Amino acid sequence: MKNKSLVSINDYTKDEYLKILNLAETFEENPVRDLMSGKVVATLFFEPSTRTRLSFESAVNRLGGKIIGFSDSNSSSVSKGETLYDTIKTVSNYCDLIVMRHPLEGSARFASEISPVPVINAGDGANQHPSQTLLDLYSIKKTQGKLDEINIFMVGDLKYGRTVHSLLMAMSKFKTTFHFIAPDELKMPEEYKLFLDSLGLRYYEHRDFTDIISEADIIYMTRVQKERFSDPIEYEKTKNAYILREHMLKNTKHNLKILHPLPRVTEIDTCLDINPKAYYFVQALNGVFVRQAIITSILGLI
Amino acid sequence: MKDKILVVSAIKDGTVIDHIQANSLFKVISILGLDKIDKTITFGTNLESKKLGRKAIIKLSDIFFKDKDINKIALVAPDAKLNIIRNYEVVEKKIVEVPDEISGIVKCMNPQCITNFEKVITRFDVISKKDVKLKCRYCEKITDQEHMEILK
Ligand SMILES: [Zn+2]
Numbered sequence: 006m007k008n009k010s011l012v013s014i015n016d017y018t019k020d021e022y023l024k025i026l027n028l029a030e031t032f033e034e035n036p037v038r039d040l041m042s043g044k045v046v047a048t049l050f051f052e053p054s055t056r057t058r059l060s061f062e063s064a065v066n067r068l069g070g071k072i073i074g075f076s077d078s079n080s081s082s083v084s085k086g087e088t089l090y091d092t093i094k095t096v097s098n099y100c101d102l103i104v105m106r107h108p109l110e111g112s113a114r115f116a117s118e119i120s121p122v123p124v125i126n127a128g129d130g131a132n133q134h135p136s137q138t139l140l141d142l143y144s145i146k147k148t149q150g151k152l153d154e155i156n157i158f159m160v161g162d163l164k165y166g167r168t169v170h171s172l173l174m175a176m177s178k179f180k181t182t183f184h185f186i187a188p189d190e191l192k193m194p195e196e197y198k199l200f201l202d203s204l205g206l207r208y209y210e211h212r213d214f215t216d217i218i219s220e221a222d223i224i225y226m227t228r229v230q231k232e233r234f235s236d237p238i239e240y241e242k243t244k245n246a247y248i249l250r251e252h253m254l255k256n257t258k259h260n261l262k263i264l265h266p267l268p269r270v271t272e273i274d275t276c277l278d279i280n281p282k283a284y285y286f287v288q289a290l291n292g293v294f295v296r297q298a299i300i301t302s303i304l305g306l307i
Numbered sequence: 308m309k310d311k312i313l314v315v316s317a318i319k320d321g322t323v324i325d326h327i328q329a330n331s332l333f334k335v336i337s338i339l340g341l342d343k344i345d346k347t348i349t350f351g352t353n354l355e356s357k358k359l360g361r362k363a364i365i366k367l368s369d370i371f372f373k374d375k376d377i378n379k380i381a382l383v384a385p386d387a388k389l390n391i392i393r394n395y396e397v398v399e400k401k402i403v404e405v406p407d408e409i410s411g412i413v414k415c416m417n418p419q420c421i422t423n424f425e426k427v428i429t430r431f432d433v434i435s436k437k438d439v440k441l442k443c444r445y446c447e448k449i450t451d452q453e454h455m456e457i458l459k
Contacts, residue, residue, distance in 0.1 A: 013447065089425055111421040111445025130419050132446055196449070 007305035010117035028298035041070030047100040048074035064296035138171040161227035183208035329361035416454040420446040
């Protein structure tokens with residue numbers, strides 16, 4: 006993986022996923038290690054994403070590396086009309102690794118082609134956010150003790166949600182059974198179902214939460230956003246159907262964990278936060294270990 | 308038939324590209340860069356064709372294409388047929404096939420794709436050849452036949 010940019014979850018093989026996850030475990034045991042002294046990481050956030058940026062910066066800081074960069078395009082030369090090409094060509098002179106988030110899809114791939122230093126994609130529009138997917142995998146592996154033969158329920162906006170699409174692609178390598186719970190307007194796109202068909206993997210579609218969640222090992226919640234609905238009345242009618250509440254967990258498996266990429270709005274009742282099955286805040290902490298693993302692998306420091 | 312004899316017999320050595328849909332002629336010219344070649348080239352368009360309605364034909368003296376280059380026109384002229392001429396004789400006939408990869412030529416249909424904002428040469432993996440589907444190497448979205456737009 007040395008010097009190999011991480012742009013799309015589809016760039017890495019199953020073995021490479023496992024390598025990262027195993028390495029992340031060692032960082033969880035011992036997160037403060039002086040592996041990056043003298044290394045500079047540029048975090049280029051052309052659109053703000055405080056959570057993701059802080060997670061990467063925390064990962065670098067705990068390894069003794071230095072950070073340069075900007076947190077939104079207003080505070081950089083981008084606001085003066087500089088092209089992405091020029092920004093990358095310039096900044097890559099100052100650092101050993103670029104972590105970037107950009108509103109345009111494919112921007113990270115383009116950057117990785119022109120940059121002499123490796124690039125980690127921290128989100129390119131609605132396209133990819135591979136470190137999120139790897140931390141989701143890590144959270145599943147850690148809580149279930151395995152990645153094979155998991156029953157995963159994906160809930161909410163399955164049409165536009167890039168995290169569920171990437172997670173589906175990654176989990177498809179592990180004999181997963183999928184359940185999709187979504188309103189008609191936000192169903193899992195056909196191309197992903199065809200992809201699962203081609204692999205002979207099972208999936209089931211549901212319009213609402215039912216007793217079937219008693220089979221779940223993982224419930225992966227996402228936000229149902231008002232803007233996604235063509236008809237606002239339809240949104241008002243459906244929004245409450247995709248809220249997870251404590252009483253719904255009554256007959257669920259003891260190993261069940263609830264994941265969410267965060268930020269959460271209303272889709273998980275806050276009463277649930279202290280339930281041992283709620284895992285989303287630990288999931289966010291796992292992000293730091295996984296990003297430490299990704300960065301040190303790419304820089305060949307481990 | 309008379310028409311065909313005239314057209315083909317006009318070159319000694321070279322390539323004749325036949326069965327181009329008439330409205331694709333200029334796209335073919337631009338994809339093959341024929342506007343920048345100093346050899347003798349003859350074009351015919353709006354010729355009658357049973358199969359295509361109106362077809363176009365291009366005769367190129369002393370020009371021979373590599374398969375990989377000529378296959379680029381398959382996106383706009385899927386029915387194109389090539390006659391390779393040596394000493395006034397047709398020595399080989401070829402059809403075009405959509406290649407596995409397309410570089411340039413096509414615009415990505417995703418309005419949020421970086422290739423529609425910065426000077427980036429578009430690149431696609433061809434994931435279906437019959438009903439053409441192209442997957443953008445950058446944004447990973449699919450551009451299908453219906454939404455395909457040829458870059459100028
Ligand atoms: Zn694209």
